[in-house]
Amino acid sequence: MFGPGDEPLYVGKSVRLRTRLLSYFRAPRGEKPWELIRDTQRIEWDYIPNEFFALISEMKLIQRWQPRFNVQHKRRRIYAFVKVTREQAPRVLPVTRITEDGATYYGPFPRVRALARTVREVAHVLGLRDCPATTPVFFDDQLEIFDAGRAPRCLRADLRSCLAPCCGRPTSVQYGDAVQLARRFLEGRAEAPLADLERQMNEAAARMDFEYAALLRDRLERLRAFSDEMVAFRGRVEDLTFVYRVPGFEGDDRVYLIRRGRIRKEVSLPKGKKARLAVARAVEEVYGEKDLGPGGLKPQEAAEILLVARWFRLNPEERRRTVAPDVWLAEQMGSRTRGRPVPTQ
Secondary structure, eight states: OBOGGGOBOOOOOOSSHHHHHHHHHTOOTTSHHHHHHHHOOBOOOOOOSSHHHHHHHHHHHHHHHOOTTOOTTTSOOOOEEEEEOOSSSOOEEEESOOOSSSOEEEEEESOHHHHHHHHHHHHHHHTOOOSOTTSOOOOTTOOOSOOOOOOOSSHHHHHTSSOOGGGTOSOHHHHHHHHHHHHHHHTTOOOHHHHHHHHHHHHHHHTTOHHHHHHHHHHHHHHHHHHHHHHHHHHHHHHOOEEEEEOOGGGOOEEEEEETTEEEEEEEOOOSHHHHHHHHHHHHHHHHSOOOGGGGOOHHHHHHHHHHHHHHHHOGGGGGGEEOHHHHHHHHHGGGGTTOOOOOO
16 A cells, blocks of 8 residues: 555555455544555555465565554564674674674574673683774784783683683684684584583582582573574574475465575476476576575575564474475476485575
8 A cells, every 4th residue: 555655555465355455444533444544545466376475575565665554574673693703813793784794694593682691601601702803813823023921901811711812822723723612502513612611510519619600500501592592493494495385376376495494486386398397497596506504694584584484383284385306306307307416405
C-alpha cells in the first residue's frame, strides 16, 4: 500500500487477498487498519506461489522500505559477530558489523551483550590483548638495536591475564599459538581453553582460595555454554544446505537452492530436458562456487538465515521436500552426473 508521493505505507501477505483487503476497508474508524486505508492512495500486489518465499519476500521488502504501518521486521535487528582481527598481535572482539578488512568473523549471534562478556572472558583465559589497535606491539624474539625495557601498559599485563605483547613478554610464536587456540575454540574444535580454566579452578580450590575458584567456575560455565551455542548454531546453519522443492498454487512448483541458510537462487520446477539442463547448471554453479563464509555476510542476509532456520524449525515436515544437491542432480539428470560430486557446504 502506497501513500502520497508513492511513500510505502504497508507490506503484507495473504493467501486470500480479497478477504484481507476487505477487512481493511471494513475496519472501524480510528483503528490502525482504518488509518492505513485513509492514507493509502494505491495498492499493488505481486503473486508468489508459496508461503515460504512469501515470508522471505515480505521481510526483505519491509527491511528495504521501512513502511510506516509495519511493525514486524521493520526494526533492523542487531546481530553480533566474533571478530579475530588481522594485526601483528590479533585481538578477539565482539562486533555488530562486518567490513572488508581481512579479519575472520564468526556468527551471527542474536545476543549482543552476552556475546561481549563471553568474548572478553575468552581473551582473558587465553591471554589475548584487548587494548586499542594503536597500542605498539613488541615480541620477545623481535630484533631491536636499542632495548631499554618496556613497562606494561595496562592492569591486565600486571595481573598476568594478558600475554602482554605491549612490553615484549611473549614471542610471536607463543602469541600466535594463543590466537590459533582461540580460532579453534570459536570453531568448536578445541577443549584446551576450558580444560586449562578447569585446572586453574581446581588449583584455587585446593589452596582454599574459594572465592577465586567460584569466579573461575562461573566463567567456565559461561564459556562452555557459549561453546555449545556456537557448535549448535553452526550445525543448524550448515545443515541448511539443500535443494528445496515447494509445491505452488495451481501447480506452480518452485525449486529453491539454499546454501548455509541463504536462498541463492529460485527456479521453476523443470519439466523438460532443456529446463533440467538449465537447472542442473544452476545447481552446479551455486553449490560449486567458493563459500566466502561469514566474511561475506551482510546484516540483512543474517536475518534471512535466521528466518529460513525458523521456517524449518516450525515446519519440520518440510524437510522431506529437501534433498542434497548431488542427489538432486543424480535424480534429475541420471547417469550423466555420476562421478561429478557437488559440494554440499
